[in-house]
Amino acid sequence: MNDVSDHSRAQVAPPEILADLAAKAGVCFNGSNPWDIQVLDAAVYRRILSQGSLGLGESYMDGLWECAALDELFTRLLSADIEQKLGGMARLKLLFEAIRQNIVNRQKRARAYEVGERHYDIGNEIFAAMLDPTMSYSCGYWVNADNLIEAQIAKLDLICRKLELKPGEKVLDIGCGWGGFARYAAEQYGVSVDGITVSKEQQQLAQKRCEGFPVTIKLQDYRELSGEYDKIVSIGMFEHVGPKNYPTFFDTALRLLKDDGLFLLHSIGLDRTTANGDPWIDKYIFPNGKIPSAAQLSKALDRRFIIEDWHNFGPDYDKTVMAWWKRFDDAWDKLSQNKLFQNYDQRFYRMWKYYLHCSAGFFRSKNGQLWQLVLAKRDRPGRYYSIR
Structure with a gap:
């Protein structure tokens, strides 16, 4: 936490461009609302102007600003498309990221295991504390549910x-x-299930959790799969595939699925097609990730699969993420005091808090959707009846 001198520096007024942009979202620097940004170090302004969302996130991790209602702050900023209105260096960085995403295949096979190593392998104890007993790290379905496990x-x-x-x-x-x-x-x-993951930690714990059931868990990239299946499911993984690999992903599923089978794809979706992801999320949470748009999905599925059903329940992800945050926050003291988990310091706590709250704002603002698509081969006999 910053000392008193930091608070005195915080009285420096924000640059006019930042004050105006924040005001468009109903946000104020050092204002009285719970979603206002309380600046503890004036360096925050420079970092936001020069680095955009990356600077905003890193300066929060460094303890240079606070906010009593982070989720509502992000809801307002995302609803107002603040990132797209930044100028100067921030716009240049966005342009560079867009070029990088379009030219480089950041999700190629050689990088397939990177997200496993950098995110899912940070420690099963973190996810066990945050998630429900089923260890489901994807959106829950809250229509008739009163709590996370339900x-x-x-x-x-x-x-x-x-x-x-x-x-x-x-x-x-x-x-x-x-x-x-x-x-x-x-x-x-x-049923019997063959599961694949790119995370060693996930594989080891999944094998233990599935002992006694006809379940096989392999450390494997989807491009290495072979065999034939009655049904295929992918829950919360497609965000790691990348647009350049969508044809390969769906061709793989097409090859593996029986002619009368069904394939359910559960994925976060965007309300528009974008060239790049969020740089802070890419650096600290999900490296090489890219959320698809409806247009990108439709194009990739063209002449491959019939879309039997497309179900959106994006608002449920807001409730899911905030439930994860409460469980993580409640468990934090115990986690941080365990000498085996020395990497779980205050900066990690702030990073995880920022991640979960900006995710909640992402879905609450309806920038983010949650889609379940039921897909079938064109020659599949009979009629499919949608389930809710």
Whole structure:
């Protein structure tokens, strides 16, 4: 935490351009509303002007500003498209990032395991503390749920019903996480599941959690898959595929799926097509990630799959993320005091707090959606009835 001298420096007025941009979102520097930014070091202004959202995030991690209602701050900023209105160096950095995303395949096979190493392998104890007992690291389904565990079980069951799972079927789970879906589907619907992940930590814990069930968990990239499956599911993994690889991803699923099978894709989606992702999220949370737009998905699916159903329940992700935050915050003292987890320092806490709250604002502002698509081959017999 900053000392008194930092607070005195905070009285420096923000540059007019930043004050005006913030005002467009109903935000004020050092204002009285809970969503206002309380500046503890005037260096914040320079870092935002020069680095945009990356500077905003890093200066928060460094303790240079505070906000009582981070989720509402991000809701307002994202609703007003503040990043797109920045000028100078921030705009140049955005342009460079757009060029980099379009020219370089940042999700090529050689980089497939990077997100596993840098995000999912940070420690299973963090995710066990934050997530529900099913270890579901994706949006819950809150229509009839009163709490996180109910929402996640409802989501898992919704997926099983949408896939029309039947006992004895063989299911592929692309991006299986800690095995939550695989175990639930095997236990409740009598199917066998092959799950793949790019995280060693996920694989090890998923194998333990699925012991005694017909479930196999492999450390494998989707491009290395072979075999044939009655049903395929991918829950919260598609955001790591990247637009340049969408044809390969769907061609792989097409090759692996039986002619009468179904493929459910559960993914975050954007309300518009963008050339680049958020630089702070890319650097600190999900390296090489890229959220798809509806147009990008439709183009990739053209002449590959029939879209039997497209279900959006994006607002449920806001509730899910805020539930994760409460569980993480409640567990923080115990986690941070454990000498085995020395990397969990105050800067990590602020990074994780920033991540979860900006995610909540992303969905609350409706910049972010949550889609479940049910896909089938054109020659699949019969009619598909949508499930909600």
